[in-house]
Amino acid sequence: MSLKAFHVFFIIVSILLTVLVGVWGVHQYIVHGSGGNLALGGIFFFSGLGLVVYLMWFFAKLKEL
Amino acid sequence: MEIPYTVAERPDTGLYNGKLGIWLFLASEVMLFGGLFSSYILLRTGDPNWFKPELSVPMATLNTMVLITSSVTMVMSWASLRLQDFKKFRLFSGATFLLASAFMVIKAFEYNTELSHHLYPSANNFMATYFTMTGLHGLHVLGGMVVIAYLWGPGSKMWKTEPERFTNRVEITGLYWHFVDLVWIFLFPALYLL
Secondary structure: OOHHHHHHHHHHHHHHHHHHHHHHHHHHHHHHOOHHHHHHHHHHHHHHHHHHHHHHHHHHHHOOO | OOOOOOOOOOOOOOOOHHHHHHHHHHHHHHHHHHHHHHHHHHHHHHOOOOOOOOOOHHHHHHHHHHHHHHHHHHHHHHHHHHOOOHHHHHHHHHHHHHHHHHHHHHHHHHHHHHHHOOOOOOOOHHHHHHHHHHHHHHHHHHHHHHHHHHHHOHHHHHHHHOHHHHHHHHHHHHHHHHHHHHHHHHHHHHHHHO
């Protein structure tokens, strides 16, 4: 596996992590009323969106390499 | 005598020497960290008095962001060499080193906070596995920093004489670095959230 392929795999796993932490944050807020964890979930959710945008940009960049 | 397949791919494996070597090494690393993760799961599910103290989730979150960003700068440093832009390689490689340093500094602050609260490895099963796994991961980050610094500094002389071989060296460093980052992606939820 090349670095390009491993990087794509890593970013996909990172996106899955952001989704997991986002759901965890909302769950913590519902169960314990923890606003801090909700904020953390929000940060990860938006980071995940950023990673999706980055991944699309990276796929376009791959054609140059 | 010239060493074969440092740049060209071997016909039987389809890989150059360095890439085959790093994947064999990473396979052994999967077994090492896999064993530790398995131990953690077995200890956690088998201990009726399992106790997990509060850890600094914000610091770990910051470290997660730092490592994900460092994987981006690492791949960009390799891509810069593929595009024959050595200055950009220096820039992105330097950024990767700085981000790795930031990770280590944040981790040191975190360890300091935990130790000041008497959360030593001997405190309980959780702290023992926590320090073993994050400590081993930290050593891997440190190892990666040494290699990145070498390729940024004295090792970069190879770019003038053997640019393709140097690009391959950066690629296998990148593969190692992504593995180290991937381990953290699993450590973070396992140790801090669940």
